[in-house]
Amino acid sequence: MDNLINFLSIIANEHPIATSDQEKIENVNKFIFEDLIPLIDSSNIYEDEHLVFEKIKKNYSSWVNITKKPWLKNKCVIAFMGKFSAGKSSIINSLLDQKLLPVDVTPSTAVPTYISYGSSLSFKVLDNDEDIKNIDFEVYKVLTKNELKNFPLSSFIRYIVLEYNNKNLLNKSILDTPGISSIDYKDTRKAIEVIQESDAIFWVIDINDGGITQDVQTFFLNYIINKPLYFILNKADTKPPKEQEAVLSKIEKTLIQNNISYKKLILYSAKDIKYTKSLKKLIDKIIKQNKNEFYSEINYILNESLKKINNEIILLKETKFKLEIRNERLEKTINMERQSFINHFNKLVNFINKNFRERLFFEGAIIDNTQKFYKLINKFSDYLENFTSDKILKNYEEMGKNKLNILEKSDSLKKSERLRNNIEKLKNKFKEIMEDN
């Protein structure tokens, strides 16, 4: 018990280490929730805004998670999940060629453990206040199974981080999870976090269980989405080949029947090194997902927004230009009509001048010219009627409507240009905040 008390008192007295840039997380949080989302919300850039927000929030939370766990940065994260005692820790030990992780740990003692590549040995724990503390590995290593057996270590430590130099760990971070016995809320929430930060999930099944139980099936259907999922049927050494095959095909059937999409189902034994090589190969092949997606994702959204706004600006300018051209034409037509009116009018005046003043009352010309005069008057009044009611009025009406429309477009144009400026500003701001990434 002395070792355990020593370990716990060291954890309690140790000063937390600053592993993450709290200020940066706060700045990014402000940027996302006080700048970016409200800006998109107040604009009409996206029809499916909520989807964009969802994407932003998802990327943000996984960025925060990685930033808070620097040992995951630029690493391929492989999580081992499954029921207690399925053999997760034993499998990881076999992959490390070393009995590093404690085996046969009781559920209450089991603490999720990250084993990450590091140039030198470092042992950290995250306590219940979410403080990360650097602890001497020896202090932990000396704890015996007996000491831990009836002690609920997992209620004092959220997780353990062990970084050390092992060639099998290059570019990797392996997560050993305590195992899911019953799918309760707390377990589920933890599992979601694990799934979110992992590049691949290895689900370990004890061959002696004979298959996958219903609660685990439900779990997969609800939570493992878009992550490469592998199944390891462990403890193959405990069954003859025939029975191994039977369990394999039973699991295969269950997976297919339940629409659980997975990459591979492999037979394994942590007790037999002949299986180790191919599992190591398989893990090395898992391509590292781009962990710093956050920066490029947010930039992508900002650029996409700019593109959309620019397109809108172009469209507005085009429409405005077309309306202006149309009004110029209408004005020209009105002027032409006016000119033609003046021409007709001048013709009449000329006729009157010519015939009435000088010659109308000369003998012999009266009747002839009166007829001509009335004909001209009729023609002119017909023309007048046509002229005012149809062409000019209609043209004037359209011009008025267009002018209003042009004003509206100018207004929208100003708004869009302001929005574009604001997005440009946000782009620069984000670049500044994320500078050292």
Ligand SMILES: Nc1nc2c(ncn2[C@@H]2O[C@H](COP(=O)(O)OP(=O)(O)O)[C@@H](O)[C@H]2O)c(=O)[nH]1
């Ligand atoms: N026979 C056999 N026993 C195994 C194998 N893998 C693990 N075990 C045993 O199963 C028990 C639980 O293993 P452990 O790694 O602690 O399981 P975990 O709870 O999933 O981490 C231990 O007693 C291991 O020795 C295996 O491949 N074959």
Ligand SMILES: [Mg+2]
């Ligand atoms: Mg274990």
